[in-house]
Amino acid sequence: MYDVIVVGGGIGGTGVAALLAKQGRKVLLLEQHDKVGGRCASHEKDGFRIPDYGHAFTRGSRGNCALISRMVGEEIAWGRKVDGIPLWISGQWFKLTVGEGLKRPPRLQGLKLPLKDILPVAKLVFVDTLPKLLTKRGWDELDRTDLRSWLLKRTDNAMLHALVGYCFPGFYVVPYWESSVGETLRILWLMWKAREISYPIEGCAGLTGAFLKGFEKYGGEFEQGKVKRIVVSGGKVQGVELEDGKLLEAPLVISNAGIRTTVQDLVGEEHFDKGYANYINNLKPSWSCLLIHAALKEKISDVPGVFSGPMEDPVEYWRRVERGEIPDKISLWAVSPSNWTPEIAPPGKQMMVLAAPLPTGEHIDWNKWADKMLEAGEEIFPGLNENIMWKEAVGKEHIQENLDKEGVLVQTAQTNWQVGANRPSMISPINGLFYVGSDVGNAEKNRGVGVDMAAESALRCAEIIANKLGPVG
Ligand SMILES: Cc1cc2nc3c(=O)[nH]c(=O)nc-3n(C[C@H](O)[C@H](O)[C@H](O)COP(=O)(O)OP(=O)(O)OC[C@H]3O[C@@H](n4cnc5c(N)ncnc54)[C@H](O)[C@@H]3O)c2cc1C
Known part of the structure; x- marks a missing residue:
């Protein structure tokens, strides 16, 4: 009998498992593959450390992965910091710099606006946007506004639309008419504060590698095994069943397998009320x-x-x-x-x-x-x-x-109607079932780009479980 079983060893799953093991909980981490990492895994070939998928890390040693690694005493080594993101539109180079403190705010270098667009763009920034950052209502409004309508309100400058329309969807992998202005500004703000777009020296695997080391150091048990179902009876979690039929008991299960997969396949919609099941089915995934x-x-x-x-x-x-x-x-x-x-x-x-x-x-x-x-x-x-x-x-x-029957990057895309408070909660309606990963977490801090958000959800989930279970012993 474990205190907690974690299903899936992505950033969120491995991160929360390590944090709970450090709290002194008896934790079992189950991963279907022979290595952890999920969408942020990597492999080696001919001396290259190749990401299994693709990556750029927005906050390096100041981000949430670095924080978890320090909390479990297994610090991640980061490479060179870069001060901005180059952009390229039809042969022209630009750069979105992350700036430095108040003296050097983020800037779009290389963009020369024609005279007719200067005043409208200034109004967009100083009248339509900056004052809204002073109130929660203003932020909420920006969260709900999509990047295209926001820009179009003041300008149809083709280069600006190209820069915003091809570059910012890179954070979310949804088109820019569905990408949230508020979320984009928060990401830029986080990057500005950190000024550290970076890459782990060990490659992507270095992140969950550090979490797993911490997890095992604090007595966590890791097992390769594919969970066939999360066992629920009388509205309460009982444990999990593996594909080979083995049953493992725990009063709490945290799923990192994706919120839709968890509800639809691992638990089964029949265990949820219709309204919740419909809500989950209607979440929009990314491309x-x-x-x-x-x-x-x-x-x-x-x-x-x-x-x-x-x-x-x-x-x-x-x-x-x-x-x-x-x-x-x-x-x-x-x-x-x-x-x-x-x-x-x-x-x-x-x-x-x-x-x-x-x-x-x-x-x-x-x-x-x-x-x-x-x-x-x-x-x-x-x-x-x-x-x-x-x-x-x-x-x-x-x-x-x-990883994912739909083949998407993330099961809850950061569209302008699915960010902030509108993201799904990590607490499910079933007693003892929680979710972790970059597709869940509706706290104000669950903002950012893929990996950083998954790590944020691990930090929050560990707090939720600590509050639920109380002090160890
Ligand atoms: C192509 C691509 C490019 C990306 N680029 C970036 C980028 O540049 N920057 C960035 O920050 N983010 C990027 N992301 C997003 C980022 O990788 C993810 O948001 C993040 O890694 C997801 O972490 P997670 O905790 O949600 O878990 P996941 O990575 O989804 O891991 C879930 C884990 O659960 C396991 N699992 C699932 N079902 C079961 C089961 N039934 N039994 C046992 N184990 C199970 C899986 O095998 C997997 O290991 C990219 C993603 C992709 C796919």
Whole structure:
């Protein structure tokens, strides 16, 4: 009999397991694969530490993963800090700097607005936005406002729409007419405060690797096993059943398997009232993503990462992508982890991750998209293709096989109607069942980008459980 069983060893699951073990709880962590990490795992090949999916870490040693690792006494080593995110629109480079204190607020370097747009953009910032940051009502309004309508209220400047429409959805992987202004500002604020976009020296696996070390040090038990169902009887959690039929008992189960998967498949909708089951079924997930991990024989660029897009109306563009078309010029996001931490690649070589957000529908031709991504990558990084020693493509099917039946990046997208208080609670209506991960957590602090949010949910979930169970012994 355990105090708590944690289902799934992603950032949220491993993080909360480590924090609860440190509290002195008897915790079992179950992960279906032979390694932890989930969407933030990595593997090694020919001296490259390759993310299993794709990553950029918004707050480095000042973020929530670093905080958990320090709390469990297994500090994560971080690489070089970068001071901003390069942006590329149809051949022109820009940079969103994270600034430094009040003297240097975040700036969009390289953007020259025509005279006619200067006053409207100033009004957008100083009249429509900054005063709203002073009140909760104002923030709530910004949370509910989507990036496109916010911008369009004052300007239709094509370059500004392209920059916002291709770059900020990179935080959420939903189109910019569904991305929240309030959430975007909070992310920029968090990045500004931290001034530390960074990358773990051990690669993505270094994060959950540190949590797992802490977990086992404090007596936690880790077992590889796929949970078939979370056993509920009389409205109360009893434990879990593994695929091999083994039953494990615990009064509390924390699921990191995704809120929809947990409700629909692991518990079963029949255990919830109809209203709650409908609410969960209607949560909007993010899009999926096609990734190309490329091992380069030479270093071809110093750029740590870039959001890019064509000089096309982003609404037109994303609608075409939604319909299954492959535009001639595409929006590509690229991260080069070895430009943050050279340890990620053998000396003189470079690791590059190209990513294109794509809907999950069957009408998407993933192979043609891969060719187009390499073509687009070549335009931004000349010499890319001739330097590729080998590459791996990872897309919806890979995510479906390994993590999520829908193949999405996150089961609750940060749309303008699903952020802040409107995100699902970590406390389920079933006695003893909790969720953890980047798709849950409706506290004000559950803001940010994927990994940082999953770690925030682990911190909050550990507090919730501590309050529920009281002091150990
Ligand atoms: C392609 C891609 C690119 C991304 N890029 C970024 C980025 O640049 N920056 C960023 O911050 N975030 C990024 N994210 C998002 C980020 O990776 C996730 O939000 C975060 O890692 C999710 O953590 P989690 O705790 O929710 O758990 P998950 O990573 O979803 O892990 C859940 C774990 O539970 C396990 N599991 C599921 N079901 C069972 C079961 N029945 N039994 C046992 N185990 C089970 C899974 O195997 C998995 O290990 C990206 C995600 C993807 C997919």
